[in-house]
Amino acid sequence: MAVALGILVLVIITVLFHFLSPWWFTPLAADWASMDLTVDLTFWVTGVVFIILNLFLVWVIVKYRHRKGVRAHYEPESHRLEWWLTVITSIGVIAMLAPGLWVWARVVDVPDDAAEVEVIGQQWHWSFRFPGEDGVLGQTDVFLMNVDNPFGMRPDDPAGRDDILISNPELHLPIGQSYKFVLRSKDVLHNFTVPQFRVKMDLVPGMTPYAWLKPTVAGRYDIMCEELCGIAHYAMRGAVVVEEQAAFEDWLATYPTYAQVLDRPPPDLAAGQAQYAVCSACHGAQGEGNEMLNAPRLAGQGGWYLRRQLENFKHGIRGGDARDSFGAQMAPMAAVLADDVAMANVVAYMESLPDSDPPDTISGDTARGEVIYRTCLSCHGAEGQGIWSQNAPRLNGINDWYLARQLENYRQGIRGSHLQDLYGKQMSLMSIMLRDEQAVRDVVAYINTL
Numbered sequence: 001m002a003v004a005l006g007i008l009v010l011v012i013i014t015v016l017f018h019f020l021s022p023w024w025f026t027p028l029a030a031d032w033a034s035m036d037l038t039v040d041l042t043f044w045v046t047g048v049v050f051i052i053l054n055l056f057l058v059w060v061i062v063k064y065r066h067r068k069g070v071r072a073h074y075e076p077e078s079h080r081l082e083w084w085l086t087v088i089t090s091i092g093v094i095a096m097l098a099p100g101l102w103v104w105a106r107v108v109d110v111p112d113d114a115a116e117v118e119v120i121g122q123q124w125h126w127s128f129r130f131p132g133e134d135g136v137l138g139q140t141d142v143f144l145m146n147v148d149n150p151f152g153m154r155p156d157d158p159a160g161r162d163d164i165l166i167s168n169p170e171l172h173l174p175i176g177q178s179y180k181f182v183l184r185s186k187d188v189l190h191n192f193t194v195p196q197f198r199v200k201m202d203l204v205p206g207m208t209p210y211a212w213l214k215p216t217v218a219g220r221y222d223i224m225c226e227e228l229c230g231i232a233h234y235a236m237r238g239a240v241v242v243e244e245q246a247a248f249e250d251w252l253a254t255y256p257t258y259a260q261v262l263d264r265p266p267p268d269l270a271a272g273q274a275q276y277a278v279c280s281a282c283h284g285a286q287g288e289g290n291e292m293l294n295a296p297r298l299a300g301q302g303g304w305y306l307r308r309q310l311e312n313f314k315h316g317i318r319g320g321d322a323r324d325s326f327g328a329q330m331a332p333m334a335a336v337l338a339d340d341v342a343m344a345n346v347v348a349y350m351e352s353l354p355d356s357d358p359p360d361t362i363s364g365d366t367a368r369g370e371v372i373y374r375t376c377l378s379c380h381g382a383e384g385q386g387i388w389s390q391n392a393p394r395l396n397g398i399n400d401w402y403l404a405r406q407l408e409n410y411r412q413g414i415r416g417s418h419l420q421d422l423y424g425k426q427m428s429l430m431s432i433m434l435r436d437e438q439a440v441r442d443v444v445a446y447i448n449t450l
């Protein structure tokens, strides 16, 4: 009797949970209502079968419970019953699978009016490429990928010259325009997922799988990787912003074509040095850093990283948090760099400054720090040298007090919580593993030994 009651309660709780649970689909933002329909259908078919079978079980347990002197009548074959069960099961299975085939046929059939965008996945970031005016994506080659050509563009393919390169995990799309997403992975399997869009697809190295959809609701949605792709898989986040055509075009115009990247003049070190005069007041004449002024060492840090931080400070993506008093001192300084050229020049100058090791100011348990650092090295490198392709900066040779402060900032969401700071957000998610201040000191002390 207790078992029968247990099963009955289980059925009731399951049904209630299904209807009352907050873990349901996100609101739909693309024309893929048919996906929801197929999932709903599966729920209905399996749900009805689940309820009927369990209630049948309850009935059998009650009706044929053990009674003294009563023996069960054994009847192994019933052709009529088997026939009925076969027919009903077949109808159920067909109802679940047939609509799926119909939806899948639509998934693989890209409409003629779809525009194209390439989605590039790598451990653990997203970037994007639009084909430009000719509508054709230029050819790429893994062997050409480097810090100046992260997309691996082939300079000899004319179709690539007008491609628009989005080195940022945030993608914008115009509302109501169908897009074919051509998917490319630089390293391992990833999966491009925007829950509100419903279609999702694997990225397979060496192949170009695709998916298509038409965004129908303006808004900002998360891009997630739904393929286990290494230690930071859960932190491989991006964003897609669906907006009006005009806003989309304005956004797209802020990114360079490949031809514009190629035609950039080489940086002017003398102009950069002149620009750096303001900076030296805090960061030191040789970019060596100044603890009294809380300004970190810049010499020796990767130019690609310095550049991104300057852009972030300039656009309020870093240093905007009310609690970030040091970032607030730096933010107006980045605004002094009026344009791309000024930025490129000062970054080139900082890269030319002599590299040397700053004095250690923090001590801790380096053995414990080493254990913690085993996770960090996947992005920052075994020597803390920084890895540009992971977007993770150099940590060795940077002032330890500055590293400790940044880690505290990440932990408390002072840095990395701006909506558009997706690289910072990744580091913020990573900083959760540093349980307390002692853990911060230990890992920084270990970085000092590198």
Ligand SMILES: [Cu+2]
Binding pocket: 121, 122, 124, 189, 190, 191, 225, 226, 227, 228, 229, 233, 236
């Ligand atoms: Cu991934």
